[in-house]
Amino acid sequence: MAFHCMFLLAIFLVFPLSTIAQSYKNVSLGSTLTTSDVTKFWPSPSGDFAFGFQRIRNGSSGFLLAIWFNKLEGKTIVWSANRNNIASEGSKVELSIDGRLVLTDPNGQEIWARDTASAGPVYGAMLDTGNFVLATSSSGILWQSFDEPTDTILPGQVLNQRSRFVSSFSRTNASSGRFELFLDGDLALYTIKYPIVYWSTTTGGSGNQVSFNQSGIYLHAANGTLLTLISSSNETNSTSSQFYQRAILESDGVFRHYAYPKRSSSGRPMV
Ligand SMILES: *[C@@H]1O[C@H](CO)[C@@H](O)[C@H](O)[C@H]1NC(C)=O
Ligand SMILES: *[C@@H]1O[C@H](CO)[C@@H](O)[C@H](O)[C@H]1NC(C)=O
Ligand SMILES: *[C@@H]1O[C@H](CO)[C@@H](O)[C@H](O)[C@H]1NC(C)=O
Ligand SMILES: *[C@@H]1O[C@H](CO)[C@@H](O)[C@H](O)[C@H]1NC(C)=O
Numbered sequence: 001m002a003f004h005c006m007f008l009l010a011i012f013l014v015f016p017l018s019t020i021a022q023s024y025k026n027v028s029l030g031s032t033l034t035t036s037d038v039t040k041f042w043p044s045p046s047g048d049f050a051f052g053f054q055r056i057r058n059g060s061s062g063f064l065l066a067i068w069f070n071k072l073e074g075k076t077i078v079w080s081a082n083r084n085n086i087a088s089e090g091s092k093v094e095l096s097i098d099g100r101l102v103l104t105d106p107n108g109q110e111i112w113a114r115d116t117a118s119a120g121p122v123y124g125a126m127l128d129t130g131n132f133v134l135a136t137s138s139s140g141i142l143w144q145s146f147d148e149p150t151d152t153i154l155p156g157q158v159l160n161q162r163s164r165f166v167s168s169f170s171r172t173n174a175s176s177g178r179f180e181l182f183l184d185g186d187l188a189l190y191t192i193k194y195p196i197v198y199w200s201t202t203t204g205g206s207g208n209q210v211s212f213n214q215s216g217i218y219l220h221a222a223n224g225t226l227l228t229l230i231s232s233s234n235e236t237n238s239t240s241s242q243f244y245q246r247a248i249l250e251s252d253g254v255f256r257h258y259a260y261p262k263r264s265s266s267g268r269p270m271v
Contacts, residue, residue, distance in 0.1 A: 026123040026124065027123060027124035027125060028095070028123055028124075029096065029097050029099065029122065030094075031094070033053060034053075034090070034092040035063045035087060035089050035090060035092070038054065038063075042126045043070060044127055044128045044130075045127075045128055046128045047070055048244070049069065049129075049130045050068055051126045053065060054077060061086075061089075062086035062087060062088055063086065063089070063091060064080045064087070065081040065093055066078075066079060067126070067145060069130075069244055069260075071244075071262070072244065072260060078152045079149065079150050079152065080150050080174060082112045083150060083168070083176060084175050087105060088106060089106070090105070091106060095123075095124045099115075099116040099134065100113055100115050101124065101134060101143070114134070122134055122136060123135060129156040130146075130154040130156075131154075132144065146158070149163065149164075150165065151165050151167050151249045151250070152247065152248045153165070153217070153247050153248075154212065154245070155214055156213070157211075157212055159210040160209055161185075161208060162182075162184055163182075163210070164182045165181045166180050167252075167253060170251050171251055177251050178191055178193065178251075179191060179198075179249055179253040180192050181249050183207060183210055185208075186200045186202060186204070186207050187200065187219055187230065188200040189253065201227070201228050203219060203228060206221045206227060207219045207220075207221065207227055208220060209222075210230070212247065216229055217230040217257065231255075233257070244259065244262060245257070245258065245259045
């Protein structure tokens with residue numbers, strides 16, 4: 001079988017959508033979103049990212065509570081809460097008065113929840129990095145989606161020891177699939193059913209943290225030493241801030257790094 005883990009940088013040209021400016025405000029306690037109106041979501045200040053419900057692509061029977069690139073035409077999902085427990089029509093998410101972020105089905109049964117486990121005022125915010133946070137009034141972060149990746153990492157996101165990404169089952173089925181990237185000294189790609197290492201950074205167990213910035217994706221040791229460059233954003237370097245980037249462990253077990261121009265001036269693909 002062909003070597004299964006390739007790091008690709010694919011540049012796509014994406015035409016910006018005309019967007020209605022939505023003024024930014026914190027998600028305050030008591031706020032809700034429902035599946036009955038997916039045009040309502042919690043946007044980041046720039047509108048680059050949104051938090052809310054997306055109908056699953058295959059069929060019309062369910063919804064993912066997700067974060068997505070809100071200005072990309074495909075509304076590409078970068079995180080989801082309930083990939084293995086799809087929400088049915090009539091579900092809602094609420095940032096409750098006591099500071100819990102709760103997804104419930106139409107019968108009020110809890111599908112997913114994150115507890116800030118903290119006294120005192122709390123608010124939610126969709127940040128421009130693509131991170132959804134629950135924070136205290138002094139902006140201390142109590143919970144963040146960046147700490148619970150599904151299959152995607154974004155610039156600004158850091159993964160610590162024992163973090164994992166699990167691929168989707170298929171392109172049309174967001175459920176946990178067959179492949180896992182796991183950071184435990186080395187960043188390694190496994191098949192889940194029969195744990196075989198397909199690929200590894202072979203960093204001798206000293207890999208401690210994966211970080212992703214505009215220049216690329218890196219593995220560092222605990223003392224901060226750079227061990228390896230996992231994927232470079234070279235192709236976009238001169239204008240990297242003008243690109244959206246993401247890296248995803250796709251359902252075929254390939255970890256791919258994508259960049260999309262934030263706005264395009266010509267109608268031709270860049271590669
Ligand atoms: C949608 O899901 C059904 C099973 O639920 C499957 O048979 C069908 O092939 C899927 N469609 C696509 C486009 O993947
Ligand atoms: C969000 O709430 C926090 C805490 O109350 C406050 O410091 C911050 O200014 C608020 N941000 C916006 C954009 O309203
Ligand atoms: C998606 O994949 C999961 C895991 O194999 C499976 O249990 C589920 O039925 C699939 N969903 C659809 C809609 O095909
Ligand atoms: C990204 O991180 C690497 C490794 O820590 C560093 O060398 C590089 O300067 C950083 N790039 C940016 C744009 O911050």
